Amino acid sequence: MGPKHPDEAVFREFLIAVLLHNEAVADRLGLQPVDVAAAILLETRGPLAVGAISEELGLPSASTTRLIDRLEKAGYVRRVRGERDRRTVTVELVEGGLGDYEAACEASRRHLGAVGAHYGPEHVPLLLDMFTRVTEAYRSATQELRADAT
Template sequence: MTQVDPVDQAAELVGREFAMAVVVFHEAVGRLLGLSAVERKCLDLLQRLGPVTAGAIGEHTGLTTGAVTRMVDRLSKAGYVQRCPDPHDRRKVVVQLLPNERMDALMATAFGPFVGDMTAIMGRYDDNELSAILDFVRSTTDALLANTRRVTRLDPARPDG
């Protein structure tokens, strides 16, 4: 019988608890806006990147083209985004975040205390430790996106696959 390394077991548990906390937090924030966690994170993506194509949303989220199209349709109907001609290439369409004071106020309420908590946590580490932490988070993010794409391709119910 193979022995499980207690450090590996603890690391797996911490990772699972962390992932659960992130998903549950973003689901709660999404509910404030009447959105799913993925829809809410799409709005975050648009806030960070500005207007982008649906293809770019898919690249950043790991979602299929069909899933992105349906999500943009829902966000457009809810008044959060609009499709616009790409100013650099009129043959393309970009998805643009619309101004929304209600969303801004709810986001400030939801994230203000969290940002303060994260600032305090980050202040506990020196530059070398922060560099290692950020490398870990970036690498984990890349692995999550790659595995989202992989799992999405396996889904037999996927409408565009």
């Protein structure tokens, strides 16, 4: 059973391409795709508490601990204990730690740069708005799926 609307097929192909690219980047780095998502999350938002990473990625705490272990072993992140409360742990990127990630994404940046050249500055607000709305839609759908599973 295919998509009900032709535009849906285009969007599904987009999602497949993004998922497979993330998997290829993870393979190149010797990581899991969710590890790459965590590294991007830390790059975007800055240092995060272990619990915040767990919540954002929808992982149990034990899985998050293993994820952080993998990223730490690979040299991408470090754990930082709280100065006041040593029990609190924040995870932060290591300076220059995403160099391998940046190299692995060079081809996608090159190809996406060519796509970006196709659009003028007047298109940027619309495209950013669309990505913001699609992101929120997927976050909401993910929360609903996880809530239904419990």
